[in-house]
Amino acid sequence: MDPTAKLAKALFKNSGNPKLAWQLFKRILSSPPSPAHAPCIARSLPIVSRILVRARMLPEIDHLRALILSSCPAQSRPSSLVSLVKLLARSGLPAAAVSHFKSLRARFPDDPPPGLVYNLLIRACLRENRVDDVLWLYRDMVVAGLSPETYTFNLLIDVLCEVGRLSDARNLFEKMPKRGCRPNEYSFGILVRGYCRARLTGQGLELLNEMKSSGIAPNNVVYNTLISSLCREGMTDEAEKLVERMRGDGLSPDIVTFNSRISALCAAGKVLEASRIFRDMLTDQELGLPEPNTVTYNLMLQGFCKEGMWEEAKTLGDTMKRKGELMKLESYNIQLLGLIRKGNLLEAQSIINEMIESGVEPSIYTYNIVIDGLCKNGMLSDARTVMHSMQSSGVSPDTISYSTLAQGYCSKGKMREARNILQEMMKSGCFPNNYTSNFLLHSLWKEGKTSEAEKLLQKMNERGYGLDTVTCNIVIHGLCLRGELDKAMEIVSGMWSHGSAALGNLGNSFIGLVDNANDCNKCSPDLISYSTVISGLCKAGRVEEAKKMFAEMMSRKIRPDSVIYDSFVYALCKEGKLSSTFRVLKDMEKKGCSRRLQTYNSLILGLGRKKQIFEIYGLLDEMKERGIPPNVCTFNNFIRCLCEGGRINDAPSILDEMIEKGVFPNITTFKILIRAFCKAGDFGLAQEMFEIALNICGHKEPLYSLLFNELLAGKEIEAAEELFKAAINRHFDLGDFLSNHLINILCNEGKIDDASGILNRMIDSGYGIDPASFMPVIDGLRHKGNKKEADQLAERMMDIVSNEKVAASKERTIHRKPDIHNKYNWQSIVQRDDGSRTVSRTLKDIQKGWGQGSIPIEIRAVYVFSIFNSSFFVQIRNLFDCSSAPYRILKREETMIVEMLGSAVAHSLMNILRQLSEFSSLSF
Structure with missing residues (x-):
């Protein structure tokens, strides 16, 4: 076997190992020249080129180009390079193809390739939307003296229409005859489509007339494009006339014509008009109308669901099922999406069951529709179940599945579950996109979990998600919520020069979180960035600084909107600066903001x-x-x-x-x-408003507490008492009710039984009561001679104190959530000052024996300790911090305690403190 065939065979054999094939080829090139050297290279060059291109080995391809220029015969170098360029273009590597082509043109300026090569490159660049390369190729084609073909012009017109340069496309279209090319039906069709996409249907119609005057017969594609565009713009009468004109030109409206009309009408919300056309297709086939196909049925089904015409959608769906072949996966998905949007989850479940029974396997899109609907309805556990079901059915969740579920948990504030979903997502090989990551970041800031937000930001940066303006705006908003306005302003200013790297200025915890290599041009402040900061400054009363930010925004050519102006209007109105407010309104109208x-x-x-x-x-x-x-x-x-x-x-x-x-x-x-x-x-009218409020808003605690407190302040004691009893019966949180004040007033007025009844009612209903409320009632009962009742009430008071001690112990060991009614505890009690006169009176009661010794001395000491924060206790509290055990500190001051309370009471108090010192939760 000759060396040429041997090398070719070796390259083919190692095509699956491109690096080895490349080494073999280089070894041949580096060998001493021989008569067989040139044919060997010529035969192996296409083989190794395909191997390298298929493997996307771009550096090696560059090296191959250099080898071609240095080792191939001079006469074959241009053609070898052209072959390489064509191979790159056909393999979806337009950037590399154009780069090599430019090198070729620079090396051999007087030997241009044929026009077909230009067309191939232009088409490849069009697929990747590389407009600049397309325009360069056209200019180089002209410089090379080649006459572009009609096909070339069509490609160029298409790319100009795609990027919205319709005037340039029209100019090029008109230059075609001067270049020796006559526009064909495709040239007209491309330009008509460009006009219709830009909602310039009128110019498209003019082009249709020009087309006919040029002797070129319009085809169905041109007519269908114009008809669809007219329908989208609501010009249905003109669309009908164009259909008739189409028939006059000898063309029969086909299924594409009718589907285009129906699609455009449904998209515009004109489902009834679309339904009329659909009905004609069903009934007037003898007139030559095309029979509806699956696309037609699905368009109508989607239109009915979108407009909430559920009965029509159900009837159409039943018709499709009777015909059998029409009801496919896409049709079921359309029905499912409509039901989910309606919130009819039960019927949606029946659709899935029906799909499975009919042998139509739900797709990932089907499951994602259901998961999204369940999450939006707050049914997160059901959405999780659906995800498990799809996995057991062999359908793997994708990024959308996981992201939807994670966002559902975020919207409910369940951040731990959301993070678990994201971890599960990454373990399965899916990665959250920027939108999902930003949503989670926003939720963490909203929940006030700033440290977790910082960690997420770091992970986003490390995994190369490309922190964008949305990410920065989330952080800016979070800082404004925390009141860190100066830091938010720094970030906005820094984004202009550093992009997302400006987030690195958030403080020590954020240093190094953001990669400076991020493209700052893609992360500049926008209207939302400035609006967020300006709103925060205005709310904080820093209007002058907000004005400076506004001026900076204007200098950056960012147009303000009504939201920003409203921030200024609110702040100035709040400060009472109406003249400044109306100047803002005047400027607002000048800028076109309503x-x-x-x-x-x-x-x-x-x-x-x-x-x-x-x-x-x-x-x-x-x-x-x-x-x-x-x-x-x-x-x-x-x-x-x-x-x-x-x-x-x-x-x-x-x-x-x-x-x-x-x-x-x-x-x-x-x-x-x-x-x-x-x-x-006018308390009568106030109570009348209260009754109306109960009918409209329901029985709400804020309404009861407001009227109760106002009635007390207005000396309407009987009405206040009745309202308070009603509040107790409804088990409201009584924290905002001035109940102590009511009991004191009742006692002062001699209504001891009423006051005692309120206390007992509260105790029976499970409320934790401020011990200070007991004293005037017990005193009143004692003065009335009701010693037994007074003792019983005192015992009930001590039961409450004892229960609170036990609850505090349990809460410390098992973290039990305290009773919402049990509002008064040791910490709140000992930090209150009820007045030195009351303290003095209580101490005298204790010294006398308080009811002739019927109450143990320990109870009296606890009572004093529980309800008073006299100057003595202020002195004690200042002796130690809240984390220290009270007994050890107070032991050193026992002499002072004895002097103030007497030896017996002091001894009892110290014993109790020794027991309480076991609970580190006790603090002063």
């Missing part, structure tokens, strides 16, 4: 603070003229303005207006009204 609902709400708030009620009515009229309906916030601001402006009697009419307009009042609405009427002394 006033929004938020704008008017802020203005109403600002005018109300200036008591300019008449101007508020004018704003409401302006809102009506502009078609901006007020919301509950608008009415709340107005009602507040009326109440604060002394026009409280006008407020109920606004409440009636709200209900008439379908804007339902909320708790804030009624709190404003109740507080205002109570302040005016």
Whole structure:
């Protein structure tokens, strides 16, 4: 066997090992020249070229080019390089093909390749959207003196239309005759399609007329393109006329024509018009109309589902199932997606069961539809079950499956579960995309888990997710929420020069988190970046700094929107600077930004603070003229303005207006009204508002606590007492109720039995009660001679204190969540000051024996210790920090305790403290 055939065979044999094949080829080239050397290279060159290109070994291909130039015969070098370029272009490597072609043209400027090579390169670059390379190839073709063919022009017109350069495409189209090329039907069709994509259908129609005048008969493709575009733009009558014109030109509208019309009409929401065409296709086939195919049915099914026409969709689906071959996987997916969007999950489940029974295996897209629907409805455990089901069916979850489930957990604040999903995702070989990572990052900032957000940011950077502007904006928003506005401003400014690397300035914990090699041009601040910071500054009252950020934004050619202006309007109205506010509004209108609902709400708030009620009515009229309906916030601001402006009697009419307009009042609405009427002394009308509020908002604790406290302040004791009893019966959290004040008032008025009844009712309902509430009642019972009752109440008090000690112990050992009603504990009790006079009176009671010694001295000591924070206890608390055991510290001050409480009480108190010192949770 000759050496040439031997080398060819060796290369073929090692084509699966491209590196070894390349070494063999280089060895042959490096061998001493011989008569068989040139034929050997010529025969092996195409083989090794294909091996290297198939393996994408670009550095070796560059080396091969150098070897061709140095080792091949001079006359064969251009053709060898052209062959390499063609091979690269056909193999989907246009960048390398153009690079080698440019080298070829520089080396052999007077020996241009044929036009077919240019066409091949242009087509390859078009597939990769390499517009600059396409235009360079055309210019080089002209320089080389080659006349582009019609095919070449068509390719160039196509790429110019794809990038939106329609005027350039039209100019090139008109130059074709000058270059010796006559436009054909494809030239016209490409340009018509370009005009239609740009919603310039009118110019497309003009081109159709020009096409006919040039003697070129339009084909179905040109007509279908124009008909579809007219339908998308809502010009259905013109589309019908074009169909008739199409028939007049001897062309029969085909299934593509009708499907184009139906698709465009459904996309535009004109499903009834599409349905009419579909019905004609079903019934008028004798007139030559094409019979609907699977695509037609699916288009109509999708249109019905999109518009919520569920009965029509179900009927059509049943028809498709009867015909058998029409109901395929895509059809089931369309039905499924429609039902999920409707929220009809049970029927969606039946569709999946029906698919399986019909032998149609659900795809990954099918399962993802269901998972997405379940997550959006908060049914996360069901979504997890569906994922397990798909895995058991042999369908592996993809990035979308995992990402959807992770985002579902994030939206519910279940960050641990979301992270578990992401870990499972990466173990299975899927990796979260930027959107998923950013969603998780946003959720962590929102939950206040900043350290975890920092770790995620670091992982995103390490795994090369390419931190983008969205990522930076999430961090900026998180910093603004934390009040770190200066740091947020630094990042925005740094992004202009450093891109996402500006995140490295977040502090020591963020140093090195971001790779400086990231492309900063892809990560510049945008409108959201500035809007976030400006809003934060305005809310913090730093309006002047917000103005500077606004000026910087404008200098960077970022146009403001209504949201940014609203931030300034709100801040200035809040400060009462109405003149500055209206200057902002004037500039807002100059920039073409419309006033929004938020704008008017802020203005109403600002005018109300200036008591300019008449101007508020004018704003409401302006809102009506502009078609901006007020919301509950608008009415709340107005009602507040009326109440604060002394026009409280006008407020109920606004409440009636709200209900008439379908804007339902909320708790804030009624709190404003109740507080205002109570302040005016009209408790009857306040209670009337309260009753209305209960009917509209339901029995809410804030409504009860507000009216109760206002009634107490207004000396409406009986009404307050009844309301408080009702609150106890409803098991409200009584933390905002001034219950101590009610008990003191009842005791002062001599209504000891009422006060005792309230205490016992609270105890029976499971409430933890402030021990200070017991003392006036026990004193009152004792003074009335009800010693037994007083003792029983004291015992109940001590049971509460004892239960709290046990609960504290259990909470320390098993982390049990405390009872929401048990609000008073040792920490809150000992840090309260109930007044030195009460302390003095209590100490005297203890010294006398407090009921002639019927209560053990330990109980008396605990009682004193529990409910008072007198100057003595302030001194004690200052002696040690909260983490120390109280007994060890107080032991050193036992002399002082004896002096203040007496030896017996001090001894009992120290014994109790010794026992309590076991609980490190006890703190002062």
